[in-house]
Amino acid sequence: MSQFLAIGAALALVLLTVPTGAAQTLAAGQTLAGGTAAGAATAAFVPGEDRPGGAATTDKTRDRSVFSQPSANMGFEKELDFKVGNGVFRKLWTSAPSSTTSSDGLGPLYNARSCQSCHLKDGRGHVPVADEAPVSLFLRLSVPPATDAQRAALASLRELSIPEPVYGSQLQTFSVQGVLAEGGFHIRYTDEPVTLAGGETVVVRRPAYDIDGLNYGPLDPHVMVSPRLTPPMIGLGLLEMIPEADILAHADPEDLNRDGIAGRPNRVWSAAEGKVALGRFGWKAGMASIPDQTATAFAGDIGLSTDLLPQSHGDCMPAQQDCMAAPVGDDPAEHVEVPRKLFDLVVFYARNLAVPARPGARAPAVLRGKQRFAEAGCAACHVPQFVTGQDPARPELSGQTIWPYTDLLLHDMGEGLADHRPEGLADGRQWRTPPLWGIGLTRTVSGHENLLHDGRARDVLEAILWHDGEAAPARRKVMQMSRQDRQDLLAFIRSL
Numbered sequence: 313m314s315q316f317l318a319i320g321a322a323l324a325l326v327l328l329t330v331p332t333g334a335a336q337t338l339a340a341g342q343t344l345a346g347g348t349a350a351g352a353a354t355a356a357f358v359p360g361e362d363r364p365g366g367a368a369t370t371d372k373t374r375d376r377s378v379f380s381q382p383s384a385n386m387g388f389e390k391e392l393d394f395k396v397g398n399g400v401f402r403k404l405w406t407s408a409p410s411s412t413t414s415s416d417g418l419g420p421l422y423n424a425r426s427c428q429s430c431h432l433k434d435g436r437g438h439v440p441v442a443d444e445a446p447v448s449l450f451l452r453l454s455v456p457p458a459t460d461a462q463r464a465a466l467a468s469l470r471e472l473s474i475p476e477p478v479y480g481s482q483l484q485t486f487s488v489q490g491v492l493a494e495g496g497f498h499i500r501y502t503d504e505p506v507t508l509a510g511g512e513t514v515v516v517r518r519p520a521y522d523i524d525g526l527n528y529g530p531l532d533p534h535v536m537v538s539p540r541l542t543p544p545m546i547g548l549g550l551l552e553m554i555p556e557a558d559i560l561a562h563a564d565p566e567d568l569n570r571d572g573i574a575g576r577p578n579r580v581w582s583a584a585e586g587k588v589a590l591g592r593f594g595w596k597a598g599m600a601s602i603p604d605q606t607a608t609a610f611a612g613d614i615g616l617s618t619d620l621l622p623q624s625h626g627d628c629m630p631a632q633q634d635c636m637a638a639p640v641g642d643d644p645a646e647h648v649e650v651p652r653k654l655f656d657l658v659v660f661y662a663r664n665l666a667v668p669a670r671p672g673a674r675a676p677a678v679l680r681g682k683q684r685f686a687e688a689g690c691a692a693c694h695v696p697q698f699v700t701g702q703d704p705a706r707p708e709l710s711g712q713t714i715w716p717y718t719d720l721l722l723h724d725m726g727e728g729l730a731d732h733r734p735e736g737l738a739d740g741r742q743w744r745t746p747p748l749w750g751i752g753l754t755r756t757v758s759g760h761e762n763l764l765h766d767g768r769a770r771d772v773l774e775a776i777l778w779h780d781g782e783a784a785p786a787r788r789k790v791m792q793m794s795r796q797d798r799q800d801l802l803a804f805i806r807s808l
């Protein structure tokens with residue numbers, strides 16, 4: 313059986329205004345001001361912006377492994393934890409029962425056998441080509457609430473969305489022996505030409521998804537589907553350490569300053585904190601912390617239980633009887649498939665994947681592009697700089713002046729790019745501003761430049777041209793630039 317779903321969405325890569333003046337000294341917990349008028353920013357190099365992760369920035373060779381380096385200021389005694397965490401991150405899990413009891417519990421339904429399978433070399437996922445099975449691009453599923461209990465769960469933020477009744481929260485394309493996978497999907501693209509100033513034409517592609525081979529009956533007629541490409545892993549621990557007040561200082565949900573930008577925070581239930589918290593991670597800021605994100609990925613992508621999400625049958629739904637009856641790999645002491653020690657090592661690893669240095673930050677074309685970047689846009693979205701807070705347990709991430717180019721808030725990216733699928737407080741047109749640090753190394757690490765949350769853009773310019781909604785004015789300014797100015801702009805973005 314096949315169901316056709318045409319889905320449009322965009323990575324919120326909104327252009328911003330770079331702060332004016334020479335270097336500014338910030339104390340922990342402070343951020344740069346919201347921005348300056350177009351054209352008022354300086355293109356001068358600001359000391360420190362070539363080390364976007366502060367003292368944690370890595371200077372390792374910019375090769376395929378550059379995203380896999382630890383925080384440069386990490387103490388020697390913690391390097392072993394980082395390396396062991398990397399081992400768990402790369403571990404290939406097997407189905408239960410198995411003689412390797414520390415590695416069994418896969419599935420029964422899953423999208424990948426390891427964290428590394430999706431985040432290859434700790435980088436960005438890729439869009440499947442030809443008949444390649446999708447691994448690092450998957451489909452999120454949900455339906456509108458149908459009962460008072462479901463509406464109450466959403467209103468309380470205890471649930472981000474209501475799972476599809478038969479297929480759960482995402483389509484699992486693989487399964488263990490004796491259990492049928494849920495199905496598969498294929499992507500079709502429609503080319504759409506965009507004409508820039510001077511007559512240059514860029515062809516962007518709009519994706520549509522064919523879901524086929526469904527083994528558990530048809531999808532709910534009201535199903536909402538959103539493709540998600542796995543993002544790079546660098547700098548997560550630093551983003552987690554930005555004080556909440558500094559993020560909220562950039563929020564303007566009612567656009568009171570009338571600049572056309574209305575950053576909104578997402579609020580989500582954090583199993584790690586046991587309360588509703590600010591969403592920071594995921595394409596719609598649906599996860600509050602790295603432990604929350606890690607537990608959700610273990611459960612949905614690999615089918616593994618943790619003490620935060622202890623369902624050992626992963627995303628199996630009651631209607632999938634063979635899946636619910638399959639053996640699980642629970643640890644006899646902790647009754648989950650990923651014991652806390654292993655879980656904590658993966659979290660430590662994810663928190664300390666370093667951001668690479670920017671050796672080209674002083675190049676003339678990059679500095680000219682920085683000026684164009686300022687003139688094009690809105691600092692309420694890609695905020696250049698923050699200072700992380702203090703945590704004695706994480707000294708390497710504390711008090712660091714960082715340059716992530718994100719506000720971690722939600723922005724309306726327009727109807728043409730909407731996925732029409734709410735997640736927490738995020739509606740179907742909103743996406744979290746993603747960090748830009750490391751974006752220029754995408755091809756080096758991952759072998760491609762698939763950008764935006766569904767990988768539709770094949771390079772940075774295509775990603776910009778998909779901007780709409782709050783970002784439409786910035787897109788128009790880029791389209792109206794001279795060819796040289798656009799090249800300088802792209803040089804700046806790729807230097808990040």
